[in-house]
Amino acid sequence: MNEEQHSLLLSSSSHYLPPQGVKLSYGTAGFRADASLLHSTVYRVGILAALRSLKTQSMIGMMTTASHNKISDNGVKIADPSGGMLSQQWEPFADALANAPSPQDLVQLINEFVKKENIPFSGARPAEVLLGRDTRPSGDALLKAAKDGVTSVIAAVAIDMGILTTPQLHWMVRARNKGMKASEHDYFGQLSSSFRCLMDLIPGDKSTFGGINDKLVVDGANGVGGVKLKVLEKLLNGLIIEVRNSGEDGGILNEGVGADYVQKEKVVPHGFGSKDVGTRCASLDGDADRLVYFCVSSESSSKIDLVDGDKILSLFALFIREQLRILNEQEDMKNSYQARLGVVQTAYANGASTNYLRQLGLEVNLTPTGVKYLHEKAAEFDIGIYFEANGHGTILFSESFIGWLEATTDKLSSGSKGSEVEKAALRLLAVSKLINQAVGDALSGLLLVEVILQHMGWTLDRWNELYQDLPSRQLKVKVADRTAVVTANAETVVVSPPGLQEAINAEIAKYLQGRSFVRPSGTEDVVRVYAEASTQEGADSLAYSVSKLVERFLG
Ligand SMILES: CC(=O)N[C@H]1[C@@H](OP(=O)(O)O)O[C@H](CO)[C@@H](O)[C@@H]1O
Numbered sequence: 001m002n003e004e005q006h007s008l009l010l011s012s013s014s015h016y017l018p019p020q021g022v023k024l025s026y027g028t029a030g031f032r033a034d035a036s037l038l039h040s041t042v043y044r045v046g047i048l049a050a051l052r053s054l055k056t057q058s059m060i061g062m063m064t065t066a067s068h069n070k071i072s073d074n075g076v077k078i079a080d081p082s083g084g085m086l087s088q089q090w091e092p093f094a095d096a097l098a099n100a101p102s103p104q105d106l107v108q109l110i111n112e113f114v115k116k117e118n119i120p121f122s123g124a125r126p127a128e129v130l131l132g133r134d135t136r137p138s139g140d141a142l143l144k145a146a147k148d149g150v151t152s153v154i155a156a157v158a159i160d161m162g163i164l165t166t167p168q169l170h171w172m173v174r175a176r177n178k179g180m181k182a183s184e185h186d187y188f189g190q191l192s193s194s195f196r197c198l199m200d201l202i203p204g205d206k207s208t209f210g211g212i213n214d215k216l217v218v219d220g221a222n223g224v225g226g227v228k229l230k231v232l233e234k235l236l237n238g239l240i241i242e243v244r245n246s247g248e249d250g251g252i253l254n255e256g257v258g259a260d261y262v263q264k265e266k267v268v269p270h271g272f273g274s275k276d277v278g279t280r281c282a283s284l285d286g287d288a289d290r291l292v293y294f295c296v297s298s299e300s301s302s303k304i305d306l307v308d309g310d311k312i313l314s315l316f317a318l319f320i321r322e323q324l325r326i327l328n329e330q331e332d333m334k335n336s337y338q339a340r341l342g343v344v345q346t347a348y349a350n351g352a353s354t355n356y357l358r359q360l361g362l363e364v365n366l367t368p369t370g371v372k373y374l375h376e377k378a379a380e381f382d383i384g385i386y387f388e389a390n391g392h393g394t395i396l397f398s399e400s401f402i403g404w405l406e407a408t409t410d411k412l413s414s415g416s417k418g419s420e421v422e423k424a425a426l427r428l429l430a431v432s433k434l435i436n437q438a439v440g441d442a443l444s445g446l447l448l449v450e451v452i453l454q455h456m457g458w459t460l461d462r463w464n465e466l467y468q469d470l471p472s473r474q475l476k477v478k479v480a481d482r483t484a485v486v487t488a489n490a491e492t493v494v495v496s497p498p499g500l501q502e503a504i505n506a507e508i509a510k511y512l513q514g515r516s517f518v519r520p521s522g523t524e525d526v527v528r529v530y531a532e533a534s535t536q537e538g539a540d541s542l543a544y545s546v547s548k549l550v551e552r553f554l555g
């Protein structure tokens with residue numbers, strides 16, 4: 001770092017002093033806080049993004065969003081060159097950067113880090129950062145902070161992509177670094193053309209939905225997803241989407257709406273009710289990286305039948321497995337590529353879903369909570385499907401398998417036209433283009449669900465009947481220090497404080513099909529308690545007694 005860079009950082013950062021008495025942490029999903037506290041953090045993450053770009057000699061993404069949090073909050077996170085989450089190795093630096101008390105401390109920290117990481121400052125390619133933000137009103141002012149942060153690194157360029165869903169930005173970063181076209185227009189183009197391709201490959205004897213079933217009603221959480229879905233819908237045939245809670249009619253972001261609300265509360269979002277009984281409904285979260293489906297149970301109550309991330313995962317797994325079976329059954333294709341299919345869940349996955357997937361003969365892996373862990377595990381397979389129960393997930397395809405699919409479809413298209421094998425390979429290729437390879441994406445996930453339902457000729461009810469969720473309950477417990485809870489085995493076992501796990505086991509033993517675990521949240525100052533049992537009363541009472549144990553052991 002030369003003298004000029006040093007003084008540029010010093011003068012620029014003096015305009016962004018951090019708030020007093022606030023400690024920020026990069027956490028599961030970047031920094032999040034009340035938007036008024038975030039100017040210096042966003043500025044500093046801008047610096048981090050530019051440094052990350054220099055280090056990797058690639059385009060980096062920076063997204064300003066607080067997802068499903070309330071509208072007055074905001075947040076910021078980094079997309080790495082692959083389009084995935086920031087490398088975990090850089091998270092401690094992000095924390096230190098955000099919390100450096102003065103401009104002098106900040107510059108010293110950067111100087112040390114640049115030396116340690118050998119970040120090439122001069123001569124090499126200058127830093128490039130793509131900026132995106134959700135619809136939060138605080139996003140505009142934070143955009144300025146982001147730009148100032150990026151451009152406080154000499155020669156760095158910040159490119160404002162405007163208001164985007166989080167997965168759109170991740171997709172763009174990945175596409176840019178692969179040398180592909182990466183505008184929003186290209187994103188919509190790729191999604192709509194691969195959707196069309198999958199629709200065209202639906203077997204002729206399977207009837208598509210008639211009448212009421214071809215309509216989908218989507219709750220946009222009054223966020224960015226609904227707005228983008230309206231644009232996308234115009235490019236699609238064979239699907240009628242009505243968007244509600246698009247934020248254009250005065251509704252407030254995430255207030256009584258959105259995937260997080262619907263999944264946790266299991267009630268209809270605002271704007272839905274008795275008129276929707278029998279209709280297929282879906283809900284996005286505030287930045288459109290989560291998706292759940294639901295239907296309104298009855299005209300007289302606000303209860304819903306929830307079709308969560310676990311069931312989306314199951315639907316995807318069934319479809320993919322079927323295509324692989326077709327590929328493997330053909331004599332001449334045998335042994336030419338034994339694609340490994342794996343699914344990844346967390347301990348929050350409903351036990352009935354895990355059983356169901358295992359009964360299908362699939363390899364089910366558990367990781368700790370947080371997309372970065374699930375994504376990493378899924379990338380080990382030729383086809384890795386991961387989902388959190390809350391609706392965040394995607395399907396990853398290995399480069400080598402994609403290469404094989406491309407070669408196979410090329411070979412087959414010159415021979416037996418339109419064979420079943422060719423169709424199966426084409427379907428898998430289209431899925432790999434439709435479903436976001438960078439991160440979970442509600443819009444691309446929704447299109448894949450819709451086309452698979454049409455392929456199967458299934459209604460939402462038929463899909464929901466794949467298995468029946470075990471009754472479950474989630475609770476939060478406020479404790480003095482949540483970091484005192486240390487877990488192992490993908491958060492299913494407490495190793496500290498000593499004795500707590502044994503006490504939990506004794507409670508679990510009292511319930512038929514009982515299961516329960518506790519872990520410190522990575523986004524809130526609470527310990528989360530999860531319980532399942534054969535009845536709702538059982539799940540409620542198990543969760544309650546385990547939360548009492550947490551209070552007793554942690555005070
Ligand atoms: C039980 C639950 O839904 N936990 C969520 C929540 O994390 P916690 O660490 O549980 O606060 O927010 C994460 C980020 O959005 C998400 O990945 C995760 O699934």
Ligand SMILES: [Mg+2]
Nearest residue numbers: 067285287289
């Ligand atoms: Mg989100």
